[in-house]
Amino acid sequence: MSTEKIEFLGHSGHMLAARLDRPRPTDGFSSDQALGCVLFAHCFTCSKDIPAARRIAQRLSALGFAVLRFDFTGLGHSDGEFANTHFTSNVQDLVLASEHLTRMGLAPDVLVGHSLGGAAVLNGAKHIASVKAVVTIGAPCDPENVTHNFAQHVDDININGSAEVQLGGRPFTIKRAFLEDIRGVQLIEDIAALKKALLILHSPVDSTVNISNAAHIFQSAKHPKSFVTLDRADHLLTRAEDAEYAAQVIAAWASHYVNEPHALAAPEPASDTSIKPPPEGITRVVEIDPTGFKQDVFAGPKHHMLADEPLSVGGTDTGLTPYQFLAAGLGACTSMTIRMHANRQAWPLTHVEVDVSHDKVHAHDCEGCADIGTTTTIDRLTRLIRLDGELSAEQHASLIAIADKCPVHRTLEASMQIVTHSIQ
Known part of the structure; x- marks a missing residue:
């Protein structure tokens, strides 16, 4: 699909x-x-x-x-x-x-x-x-x-x-x-x-x-x-x-x-039409247009998305940018974590909405980043979380606090290793 x-x-x-x-x-x-x-x-x-x-x-x-x-x-x-x-x-x-x-x-x-x-x-x-x-x-x-x-x-x-x-x-x-x-x-x-x-x-x-x-x-x-x-x-x-x-x-x-x-007139198929979706647990990215940035993104055998860049940088603006995928991962994980906690506590949370934005700032403008150095530029993800429902002040504060414990949040703040291999 x-x-x-x-x-x-x-x-x-x-x-x-x-x-x-x-x-x-x-x-x-x-x-x-x-x-x-x-x-x-x-x-x-x-x-x-x-x-x-x-x-x-x-x-x-x-x-x-x-x-x-x-x-x-x-x-x-x-x-x-x-x-x-x-x-x-x-x-x-x-x-x-x-x-x-x-x-x-x-x-x-x-x-x-x-x-x-x-x-x-x-x-x-x-x-x-x-x-x-x-x-x-x-x-x-x-x-x-x-x-x-x-x-x-x-x-x-x-x-x-x-x-x-x-x-x-x-x-x-x-x-x-x-x-x-x-x-x-x-x-x-x-x-x-x-x-x-x-x-x-x-x-x-x-x-x-x-x-x-x-x-x-x-x-x-x-x-x-x-x-x-x-x-x-x-x-x-x-x-x-x-x-x-x-x-x-x-x-x-x-x-x-x-x-x-x-x-069906397919919408610009991938350049290699023999590409098959990957097995569960693998995300596969396949170039569609070698003259631009449009990519097919397959997450396991069931899910498909498009990645692209805006027109202003030479893309065709048909899909999320890589940083938007990153922000979406954090936002989705945040919302899911809040929902699981609210359901576990049987709290009257009716709706969760998370806005995530990404920018680059100097370390001296970043709270808690003093040990990085004042000349260093860092990436900053900002979350705005909206919670609807008849929540008490304590429940609301607890749900906002639990956002920092979502797995993607912890991964982004922890040390990480990226390993790259060449395959035929």
Whole structure:
């Protein structure tokens, strides 16, 4: 599997960020084919990179499907203001994503929507002629269901025109136009007139969107339609095995409705197309463009990334720089260490965000670096850590302190040896 960053214009003219997960070769398919193309719509105030979206997309890709997931306007890495969006604008973004895929030669065969994204694909499917099948995951039968997440603010929004609400531990501005828009959506009518195969995935213990919504969707839809329970899964499919199971079911079901494989135009393959991913525990870097800096980065047999340099220094800016990989390693390790400690202590930490920056400073400007010498320049990594949740001052301080104990932090501050050998 490889992942390609993509951008396209959304409904308001803002640039939307997307990822296209391309399948790796599977039995019966060459490296330039895909079983079909899936367009994935994420949940309300989520992003394309939440664990459920990422795991489902990557698993579908491993099973032979090309998958595009994108951030709606004002969310994730997409431009624009979330406060100026509503359900109808999300559907417009979905349709524009399908048009972008079509221009790439990957007209979507299957729409997959999670939560409110499920309502969006049910509403938007009629505008995408290439779609043969629709999948919902924990979707409401009425988009107005989403208002229960901020029910105590609905009156304020209607009276004052807008209100700031907390969703998932983060602040969002909801406007009256959003409420008016979802009240006007007749989703049950869209479901009855769908004229496409429908698969409904829902958990009986979903505490965010009750499973009765799945029953209403199923009863309103015409055949072919299917329902599969997600058993003990929560609404966000936070357990990896739940997302994996959902992807397996989607792939098996959708393959029945996809007629012809898609030809894939690979995004600038590595210069040596015989390169195989390395075994577990090995990171392999392969030069793509000998005239520039672009590199394929394989981390074991499952993960692929791109490394590059900015345009300003002769690169093509298609991937992380080496120092950004370094910063990402420290940031990811920091966030994971904080999360493990909070979970172990059963503390109410709802969200972790770590910003890491890199610069070079003189030792005399560095706290704790006096023994290095005043004329020496050193590398400095600066972390800004944001913790959300109802944490006490002591809990917050403890989590910030534990950041210094993350394994990557310790490796970077310890003595290190780099051994180099030449191989044939």
